Amino acid sequence: YTWPNPQLDELESLLFDQQGYNERGILVGALNPCDRFNFGDTVNRSNVADWIRTAYHDMATHNAEDGTGGLDASIQFEQDRPENAGNGFFNALRHLQLGISRYVGVADFIALGAKTAFEQCDGPTIPFRGGRVDATEAGPPGVPQPQESLDSHISSFARQGFNQTEMITLVACGHSFGGVQHSAFPDTVPLPADVDDVSQTFDSTPFNFDNNVALEYVHGTTNNPLVVGHNDTTNSDKRIFGSDGNATISGFAADSDSFRTACQSLFARMLDTVPSTVQLTEVIEPLPVKPQDIALLYMGDGTLRLSGQVRFWNVAESNAPSVKLIWADREGKTDSSYTGVLGHNDQMVASVLYNGNVSALWYNIGPLSTNFTVVNETVGISKFWFEVSGGDSSIKTEHQNGVGFPIQDTVMLANSSCTAPAPDGLSSIAHIQIAVRADAHPSRVWLEYDLFNGDAGSGATWITVNTTDAQLATNQTQADSIYELWSVDLPSSALASSNTRKVNIAAEIGSLKITTTSFSTSTLAHC
Numbered sequence: 001y002t003w004p005n006p007q008l009d010e011l012e013s014l015l016f017d018q019q020g021y022n023e024r025g026i027l028v029g030a031l032n033p034c035d036r037f038n039f040g041d042t043v044n045r046s047n048v049a050d051w052i053r054t055a056y057h058d059m060a061t062h063n064a065e066d067g068t069g070g071l072d073a074s075i076q077f078e079q080d081r082p083e084n085a086g087n088g089f090f091n092a093l094r095h096l097q098l099g100i101s102r103y104v105g106v107a108d109f110i111a112l113g114a115k116t117a118f119e120q121c122d123g124p125t126i127p128f129r130g131g132r133v134d135a136t137e138a139g140p141p142g143v144p145q146p147q148e149s150l151d152s153h154i155s156s157f158a159r160q161g162f163n164q165t166e167m168i169t170l171v172a173c174g175h176s177f178g179g180v181q182h183s184a185f186p187d188t189v190p191l192p193a194d195v196d197d198v199s200q201t202f203d204s205t206p207f208n209f210d211n212n213v214a215l216e217y218v219h220g221t222t223n224n225p226l227v228v229g230h231n232d233t234t235n236s237d238k239r240i241f242g243s244d245g246n247a248t249i250s251g252f253a254a255d256s257d258s259f260r261t262a263c264q265s266l267f268a269r270m271l272d273t274v275p276s277t278v279q280l281t282e283v284i285e286p287l288p289v290k291p292q293d294i295a296l297l298y299m300g301d302g303t304l305r306l307s308g309q310v311r312f313w314n315v316a317e318s319n320a321p322s323v324k325l326i327w328a329d330r331e332g333k334t335d336s337s338y339t340g341v342l343g344h345n346d347q348m349v350a351s352v353l354y355n356g357n358v359s360a361l362w363y364n365i366g367p368l369s370t371n372f373t374v375v376n377e378t379v380g381i382s383k384f385w386f387e388v389s390g391g392d393s394s395i396k397t398e399h400q401n402g403v404g405f406p407i408q409d410t411v412m413l414a415n416s417s418c419t420a421p422a423p424d425g426l427s428s429i430a431h432i433q434i435a436v437r438a439d440a441h442p443s444r445v446w447l448e449y450d451l452f453n454g455d456a457g458s459g460a461t462w463i464t465v466n467t468t469d470a471q472l473a474t475n476q477t478q479a480d481s482i483y484e485l486w487s488v489d490l491p492s493s494a495l496a497s498s499n500t501r502k503v504n505i506a507a508e509i510g511s512l513k514i515t516t517t518s519f520s521t522s523t524l525a526h527c
């Protein structure tokens with residue numbers, strides 16, 4: 001895709017800013033190491049297994065015929081159903097919900113969680129699409145349960161869109177992780193003496209993807225509680241694996257590569273099973289050159305400060321290039337003076353598990369001593385690009401296939417913005433000043449910020465975007481012939497349940513809506 005695209009940029013970052021500098025720790029951080037479990041010390045439980053099971057149970061109510069249900073976060077409202085026994089969903093959701101924003105909801109986070117868990121813990125790479133839509137209420141029930149007959153499982157998977165071989169495969173792929181917990185299934189897993197609870201695992205390597213679930217089943221060494229459980233009624237894995245005379249599962253036991261490939265494609269299908277009204281995005285690949293948090297700041301002295309960061313994908317620190325920024329002015333013209341340096345040091349390195357271990361380098365716009373580049377406000381800026389000088393003294397221009405990286409200089413934060421204590425002495429008020437090009441004549445200028453909403457009963461969460469309108473400032477002393485100032489006060493209470501405490505500026509000019517990247521009010525100067 002072409003930068004910028006706020007939804008795809010956010011998904012790309014969640015997928016590929018995994019570890020190291022600028023990491024988005026929410027996914028990989030909770031899966032490292034793979035036996036990590038955030039909630040209590042029950043032996044054999046893990047976030048990895050909870051996250052994968054959550055994605056399956058959310059998807060499993062899909063109806064392929066009428067196109068309803070699928071991976072839509074309706075699991076948030078369905079946790080008290082017998083088919084969703086155990087606290088794994090609650091555990092998974094209360095972590096994954098923390099990352100949501102106006103661009104990426106709970107359903108996308110459930111899918112991201114399962115994908116990342118699978119890959120981080122030795123599974124193959126799953127292509128990822130975003131754009132799932134969160135359900136606002138429970139859907140019809142229909143997750144398969146262990147006491148049901150083979151026929152009912154076959155028809156349940158058919159309803160979900162999977163044939164019998166795919167059913168065997170998907171169950172084996174999922175049950176490469178985790179196990180059955182006594183407290184959730186007391187009739188299936190007995191409680192040994194002297195422990196409060198226990199989880200009996202599906203194979204001997206419950207925290208990592210491998211074909212042991214098939215191998216141990218075929219060798220007769222399995223301890224899978226849904227195969228060798230003392231109550232044959234709940235031995236659903238035994239009935240499912242054996243339903244084609246063990247042909248599929250024996251193939252997986254004999255050939256771990258075929259198991260990997262089969263799980264890779266079925267996991268992708270599982271995560272992409274959504275209501276037919278939902279249109280998923282393209283498969284998101286890492287951008288080779290990705291600007292982030294690019295912002296202009298109006299200084300009121302004839303200059304604008306350009307700041308932000310740029311990530312260069314799949315470059316090792318030992319080959320760190322030197323990078324030059326070049327830009328075009330408001331009219332699209334460039335000049336030999338429209339150039340700046342990018343700052344980098346050996347700490348600004350990230351690592352990503354993506355078809356192997358990839359490293360990415362981050363650079364700041366401007367030298368590290370200031371982290372900004374000065375733009376003359378009279379000529380402004382409309383797009384930028386990079387000249388990358390490799391160790392072999394070759395120079396490569398990175399300009400998004402000639403498009404450049406666009407930036408608007410119509411609306412931006414002014415550096416006269418500041419925060420002051422509120423009259424209650426406890427909270428604060430941000431006095432936000434916004435610079436708007438005097439020739440733009442916006443019909444409306446406002447602030448936007450994401451607010452968390454939660455339903456205490458179900459534990460469901462969602463984001464709403466709150467807005468506060470700005471007015472043309474009565475005091476224009478900081479303004480000049482090119483920019484006028486708008487102002488708005490934002491009490492910190494307005495951001496009370498904002499997940500990021502970040503705010504962006506928006507303006508409506510004709511039928512066009514322009515937005516800036518977001519900033520944190522906590523970084524503003526004190527008045």
Ligand code: HEM
Pocket residue numbers: 044045046048049050052053056085086087088144145146153170171173174175177178179180181182184185199236240
């Ligand atoms: C007929 C179909 C299935 C049945 C009857 C079934 C049944 C079960 C049961 C009873 C548990 C124990 C849950 C607990 O103790 O909290 C479990 C765990 C699990 N299932 Fe399934 N399952 C099925 C299909 C799947 C599929 C298709 C996947 C994923 C692709 C999957 C992934 C998991 C995972 C990862 C766990 C471990 C959870 C943990 O350790 O916390 N299952 N399953």
